[in-house]
Amino acid sequence: MNYNYLLLQCALRMEKMMKEITNRTDRCRQCRAEVDLTSDPVDDELYSHTRAANFLERSDKQVYRYRSEGKLAFTRDEDGHYFYLKSDLERLFEKLHGFPKGGFGR
Numbered sequence: 001m002n003y004n005y006l007l008l009q010c011a012l013r014m015e016k017m018m019k020e021i022t023n024r025t026d027r028c029r030q031c032r033a034e035v036d037l038t039s040d041p042v043d044d045e046l047y048s049h050t051r052a053a054n055f056l057e058r059s060d061k062q063v064y065r066y067r068s069e070g071k072l073a074f075t076r077d078e079d080g081h082y083f084y085l086k087s088d089l090e091r092l093f094e095k096l097h098g099f100p101k102g103g104f105g106r
Helices: 003-022 049-056 060-069 086-097
Strands: 046-048 082-085
Touching (some): 046 086, 049 060, 049 086
8 A cells, every 4th residue: 555645646636625624604704713602701792783873884895895805803693694793893893983982972
């Protein structure tokens, strides 16, 4: 048996698996970190796509752009619906508007 050939095949399979894992669609494109829906985030609420648009005072299309450009972390449920953490939305709101949601006296 040619062990070098077997090692090469094993390495190629591992490389393919790693690419599949890192390119999963339920990961944030910016950091490739998956947000776990099963754990209960401490004082953090999940927002639907429409609620996120209302929170950011932007259109649904603009929220989609933020998500696809990696500016807004997201997660997906088993039905393919997108959700956003309130803390991520607050960070993006402050970056976009220059002040926190609710003004400086919150």
